[in-house]
Amino acid sequence: MEDLTVWVAERASKMPREHKFTVGDKWLESCLEVTTLLTEATYVRDKLALLQQASRGLTRARVLARIAERLHLVSTTQLRFFDGTSLEVGKMLGGWTKYARAR
Numbered sequence: 001m002e003d004l005t006v007w008v009a010e011r012a013s014k015m016p017r018e019h020k021f022t023v024g025d026k027w028l029e030s031c032l033e034v035t036t037l038l039t040e041a042t043y044v045r046d047k048l049a050l051l052q053q054a055s056r057g058l059t060r061a062r063v064l065a066r067i068a069e070r071l072h073l074v075s076t077t078q079l080r081f082f083d084g085t086s087l088e089v090g091k092m093l094g095g096w097t098k099y100a101r102a103r
Contacts, residue, residue: 001038004085005031008061015073023068030061038093047100055093062086 008031012024037054041047062083069079 001031001035001089004082004089005035007085008082011068011074011078015068019068019071019073023064023071023073027061027064027068030057030064033057034061034089041096048097051093051097051100055090055097058086058090058093 005028008028012020012028015024034054034057037050037057041050041054044050065074065079065082065086068074069076074082
Protein backbone atom coordinates (compact mmCIF):
# COMPACT_ATOMS: atom_id res chain seq x y z
CA MET A 1 0.00 0.00 0.00
CA GLU A 2 2.93 2.27 0.67
CA ASP A 3 4.13 1.99 -2.95
CA LEU A 4 0.61 2.63 -4.23
CA THR A 5 0.33 5.73 -2.03
CA VAL A 6 3.57 7.12 -3.47
CA TRP A 7 2.27 6.39 -6.97
CA VAL A 8 -0.98 8.26 -6.21
CA ALA A 9 0.98 11.20 -4.74
CA GLU A 10 2.94 11.47 -7.99
CA ARG A 11 -0.28 11.46 -10.05
CA ALA A 12 -2.07 13.92 -7.77
CA SER A 13 0.79 16.41 -7.93
CA LYS A 14 0.49 16.53 -11.73
CA MET A 15 -3.26 17.18 -11.80
CA PRO A 16 -4.52 20.55 -13.04
CA ARG A 17 -4.97 23.10 -10.28
CA GLU A 18 -8.78 23.01 -10.39
CA HIS A 19 -8.76 19.28 -9.54
CA LYS A 20 -5.50 18.91 -7.62
CA PHE A 21 -6.94 20.32 -4.41
CA THR A 22 -10.23 18.44 -4.63
CA VAL A 23 -10.06 15.04 -6.31
CA GLY A 24 -6.26 14.73 -6.08
CA ASP A 25 -6.02 15.61 -2.40
CA LYS A 26 -8.97 13.41 -1.43
CA TRP A 27 -7.54 10.47 -3.37
CA LEU A 28 -4.14 10.89 -1.77
CA GLU A 29 -5.71 11.43 1.65
CA SER A 30 -7.64 8.17 1.34
CA CYS A 31 -4.50 6.25 0.39
CA LEU A 32 -2.53 7.82 3.23
CA GLU A 33 -5.31 6.89 5.65
CA VAL A 34 -5.25 3.25 4.52
CA THR A 35 -1.46 3.13 4.79
CA THR A 36 -1.56 4.67 8.28
CA LEU A 37 -4.32 2.35 9.49
CA LEU A 38 -2.51 -0.73 8.22
CA THR A 39 0.68 0.39 9.91
CA GLU A 40 -1.16 1.02 13.16
CA ALA A 41 -2.95 -2.35 12.95
CA THR A 42 0.43 -4.04 12.86
CA TYR A 43 1.16 -2.85 16.40
CA VAL A 44 -2.13 -3.30 18.25
CA ARG A 45 -3.77 -6.37 19.67
CA ASP A 46 -7.35 -5.62 18.57
CA LYS A 47 -6.91 -5.08 14.83
CA LEU A 48 -10.45 -5.59 13.57
CA ALA A 49 -11.74 -2.00 13.85
CA LEU A 50 -8.62 -0.60 12.17
CA LEU A 51 -8.80 -3.15 9.38
CA GLN A 52 -12.45 -2.32 8.75
CA GLN A 53 -11.60 1.39 8.57
CA ALA A 54 -8.79 0.60 6.15
CA SER A 55 -11.18 -1.38 3.98
CA ARG A 56 -13.60 1.57 3.82
CA GLY A 57 -10.71 3.91 3.00
CA LEU A 58 -9.57 1.62 0.20
CA THR A 59 -13.07 1.61 -1.26
CA ARG A 60 -13.10 5.42 -1.07
CA ALA A 61 -9.76 5.55 -2.90
CA ARG A 62 -11.10 3.25 -5.64
CA VAL A 63 -14.14 5.49 -6.17
CA LEU A 64 -11.92 8.58 -6.35
CA ALA A 65 -9.66 6.84 -8.88
CA ARG A 66 -12.66 6.16 -11.13
CA ILE A 67 -13.75 9.79 -10.79
CA ALA A 68 -10.22 10.93 -11.70
CA GLU A 69 -10.32 8.77 -14.81
CA ARG A 70 -13.75 10.07 -15.84
CA LEU A 71 -12.43 13.64 -15.48
CA HIS A 72 -9.43 12.66 -17.65
CA LEU A 73 -7.01 13.33 -14.79
CA VAL A 74 -5.51 9.85 -15.13
CA SER A 75 -5.47 7.56 -18.14
CA THR A 76 -7.41 4.35 -18.47
CA THR A 77 -4.11 2.47 -18.23
CA GLN A 78 -3.28 4.26 -14.98
CA LEU A 79 -6.73 3.44 -13.63
CA ARG A 80 -6.22 -0.23 -14.51
CA PHE A 81 -2.88 -0.19 -12.69
CA PHE A 82 -4.48 1.38 -9.61
CA ASP A 83 -7.42 -1.04 -9.72
CA GLY A 84 -5.17 -4.08 -10.03
CA THR A 85 -2.85 -3.00 -7.26
CA SER A 86 -5.64 -1.91 -4.93
CA LEU A 87 -7.45 -5.20 -5.58
CA GLU A 88 -4.34 -7.05 -4.44
CA VAL A 89 -4.14 -4.89 -1.31
CA GLY A 90 -7.85 -5.51 -0.72
CA LYS A 91 -7.39 -9.27 -0.92
CA MET A 92 -4.56 -9.13 1.62
CA LEU A 93 -6.66 -6.86 3.82
CA GLY A 94 -9.59 -9.28 3.59
CA GLY A 95 -7.38 -12.18 4.60
CA TRP A 96 -5.97 -10.25 7.53
CA THR A 97 -9.51 -9.27 8.60
CA LYS A 98 -10.69 -12.88 8.40
CA TYR A 99 -7.73 -13.97 10.53
CA ALA A 100 -8.40 -11.18 13.07
CA ARG A 101 -12.07 -12.23 13.39
CA ALA A 102 -11.08 -15.85 14.02
CA ARG A 103 -8.89 -14.90 16.94
